[in-house]
Amino acid sequence: MELNFYEASKFDISRERKYNTSMPTRHYHNGYEIFYLVSGDISYFIEDQSYQVVGGALLIINMNEIHKLVNSSKESFERITLLFQEEFLEDMFPYNDSFHVLSSFASGKHFMPLNGQEQSFIEKLFDKMIAEYNKQPPGYEYYLKTLLFELLIFIYRKSSTLPAVDHTGGNPIHKKIFDIVDYLNQNYHETQTIQGISSKFFISPSYFCKTFRENTGFTFTEYLNNVRIKEARRLLTGSTLKIADIAERVGFESMTHFGRIFKDITSLSPLKYRQTYKAELD
Incomplete structure (x- = not known):
């Protein structure tokens, strides 16, 4: 099986909507990688484990770990990829016995599902990094280091709350749940209920709820709202649509419900x- 090595950049970040990955083969590199799936659903292989990743989840990949992205659905997905070498942050590390900010990458906890507020926080950090990286205003490299260090602290703390790694193998998702995730990504604007989805995909509501959370890290409602x-x-x-029209377009039946869920997830109206x-974009 083909395997490629890539020299990692000192620091690189990009955000793209894609149908195919630019690195279709199994590969590894001498840098740390943080992968965030903004939207869509993909498969990701890291060493001997497989992960079915849905929008709003974070993956961390250690130096020299073999990995590969697979988009089986052939639908578009949007991702943020951040790659850096340790030397980029070497003047910021508090080296001591009790804390090393990069230790999360060696924990084997590659997959981190994030709740709505965590997603909003992470995406704001990424947006700032991308703006600094692309525009390169005075002092941008120092600000990039600060933002990256804040992200790494978040990952370190999040990793410490995750369960211990199961070394019996990967975590293959229930195929029917992955089909449901793909369906929701395409039909989120329509009325969706647990009962309706269960009937459509011939799965009992209780088993669906349990299996959906086990496989995605989200409840059905959390995922649909996100x-x-x-x-x-x-x-x-990105548009001049009225807020009421946007609420209706994305599937909310009332402005009140839309406003409440939006603020719960983003902390803003x-x-x-x-x-x-x-x-900021203008």
Whole structure:
């Protein structure tokens, strides 16, 4: 089986919507990688483990770990990839026996599902990094280091809350659940219920709820709301649609419900979010 080595950049970050990965073969590199799936659903292989990743999840990959992304659904997905070498942060590390910010990468805990507020926090960090990296204003490298260190602290703390790694193998997702995830990614704007999904995919509601959470890290409602709010955020900053029209377009039947869920996930009202982030993009 083909295996390639790539020399890692000192620091590199990119955000892209894709159908195919630019690195289709199994590969490894001499840098640390942080992969965040903004939207969509993909398979990811790291060493001898497989992960079925849905939007809102983070993957961390240690130096020289063999990995590969597979997009079996052939639908588009949006991802953020950050790659860096330790030397980029060497002047910021507090070296001591009790704490090393990169130790999470050696824990074997590659997969980190994030709740809505965590996703919003992470995406804001990534957005700042991408803006600094692309525009390179005065002092950008120092700010990049600060932002990256904040992200690594978050990962370190998040990793410590995750269960111990199961070394009996990977975590193959229930195929039917992955089909449901793909369906929700394409049809989030329609009315979706546990009963409706269970009937459509011939699975009992109780087993569906249990298996969905085990395989994705989210409840059905959490996942559906996150998909809808991601699209709402995109429309708020990338269009001139009225907020009520956006709420309806992404599947919310009332403005009140939309506003409450939006604020729960982003900590801002839809209007405040548009004012804040549209101004930054402009």
